[in-house]
Amino acid sequence: MADVVTGLLTATLCLMGVVFFLGGTVGLLRLPDLYSRLHPVTKGDTLGATTIILGLCFQSGFNPDTLKLFAIIAFLLLSSATCGHAIGRSAFVRKVRPWQTPAAAPRVEKREGESRGLEEA
Amino acid sequence: MKLRNAVASLALPAPLAVVLFALWGVFTGVTSWSGVALGAVTAYLIARISYGLLRRRLDPNLNVMMALRFPLFALVLFGEIVKANWDVLKRVFAPTMPISPRITSFDSFLSSDVAKTTLANCITLTPGTVTVELDGSRFYVHCLAREHEEELLKGRMERLVAWLFAEGPPDSRRIR
Amino acid sequence: MSRFLLAIAIALMLNALVCLYRVVRGPTAQDRLIGVNIINTSVLVVLLLSFFVADRPTMYLDIALVYALLNFIVTVALSRFLETGRKPLG
Numbered sequence: 001m002a003d004v005v006t007g008l009l010t011a012t013l014c015l016m017g018v019v020f021f022l023g024g025t026v027g028l029l030r031l032p033d034l035y036s037r038l039h040p041v042t043k044g045d046t047l048g049a050t051t052i053i054l055g056l057c058f059q060s061g062f063n064p065d066t067l068k069l070f071a072i073i074a075f076l077l078l079s080s081a082t083c084g085h086a087i088g089r090s091a092f093v094r095k096v097r098p099w100q101t102p103a104a105a106p107r108v109e110k111r112e113g114e115s116r117g118l119e120e121a
Numbered sequence: 122m123k124l125r126n127a128v129a130s131l132a133l134p135a136p137l138a139v140v141l142f143a144l145w146g147v148f149t150g151v152t153s154w155s156g157v158a159l160g161a162v163t164a165y166l167i168a169r170i171s172y173g174l175l176r177r178r179l180d181p182n183l184n185v186m187m188a189l190r191f192p193l194f195a196l197v198l199f200g201e202i203v204k205a206n207w208d209v210l211k212r213v214f215a216p217t218m219p220i221s222p223r224i225t226s227f228d229s230f231l232s233s234d235v236a237k238t239t240l241a242n243c244i245t246l247t248p249g250t251v252t253v254e255l256d257g258s259r260f261y262v263h264c265l266a267r268e269h270e271e272e273l274l275k276g277r278m279e280r281l282v283a284w285l286f287a288e289g290p291p292d293s294r295r296i297r
Numbered sequence: 298m299s300r301f302l303l304a305i306a307i308a309l310m311l312n313a314l315v316c317l318y319r320v321v322r323g324p325t326a327q328d329r330l331i332g333v334n335i336i337n338t339s340v341l342v343v344l345l346l347s348f349f350v351a352d353r354p355t356m357y358l359d360i361a362l363v364y365a366l367l368n369f370i371v372t373v374a375l376s377r378f379l380e381t382g383r384k385p386l387g
């Protein structure tokens with residue numbers, strides 16, 4: 001009986017995690033620019049990995065292995081936000097301009113023979 | 122006197138070494154004498170090397186009350202992470218993709234480095250916002266849509282971090 | 298149960314394969330880095346899944362732990378490199 005319950009919990013959490021991962025991937029492919037793509041990576045990915053590892057914790061029972069799994073979860077939660085920040089900063093410092101919806105974007109007149117420099121975001 | 126100083130400087134990394142050794146013991150489960158000796162020596166060496174770094178970086182204002190407040194803080198943060206994921210999933214899977222990205226900036230009243238770093242990480246984990254740059258006390262945040270920007274500028278997360286680290290003007294520490 | 302976990306691992310690997318599109322295509326280096334980051338996280342989770350599938354050799358968990366640390370260091374080091382170019386970090 002207990003086996004069935006933990007098995008169901010593991011299965012549910014793992015499937016949820018796969019859905020989160022899928023969301024991250026779809027976001028990575030569909031979103032228009034670098035900064036927006038950071039959102040699904042820092043969020044979908046982290047929670048996906050966290051839920052799958054939590055599900056595996058139910059599978060392993062209470063022993064030192066579970067402690068290691070929890071250490072990995074804690075580190076993932078800490079590091080992924082920092083990773084997203086580092087990537088975003090490396091683009092922002094280099095003045096990569098964020099994508100805007102066509103309605104909100106300021107109109108830029110194109111002139112012949114003049115290269116447009118990136119303006120400060 | 123000189124001898125005492127030398128002994129004291131050797132004993133300084135001891136607490137960190139004990140923590141590292143305990144962690145090592147739990148993780149490896151080695152019981153043989155040679156294994157335990159190796160673990161103890163390694164733990165002490167690592168503590169000795171990293172002690173100088175930690176002493177310079179650790180904020181002297183950290184105290185026990187913050188450690189007690191931390192579980193509640195982590196719980197609120199976890200709720201935010203779940204909300205953020207739901208929001209991103211909804212937006213990403215919607216056929217029209219209702220987003221209007223923008224970069225916004227604001228000045229924070231938090232002063233210590235630890236508090237500012239925590240706030241930057243928390244902003245990244247709340248729905249639709251990613252911190253891209255922190256310059257002094259000015260945060261540059263990329264928002265996925267207008268409502269995220271409005272939610273961010275209400276400063277709920279900032280008050281939560283101020284409450285955790287007991288910083289900023291007293292009336293700002295209430296969580297609403 | 299181990300078959301189910303294997304299926305989850307295969308799903309994650311297919312997911313990572315799709316991410317490879319952004320790594321190959323991505324207009325900026327940062328886009329590629331984001332794609333690599335997702336693939337790294339998937340590999341970490343697949344390592345943990347294969348720990349349960351392969352009858353729990355402790356080695357896998359240690360490797361996963363180190364992989365998580367390396368993943369973080371690789372991302373931060375690469376984005377620092379993209380930020381400063383070839384100049385030494387100060």
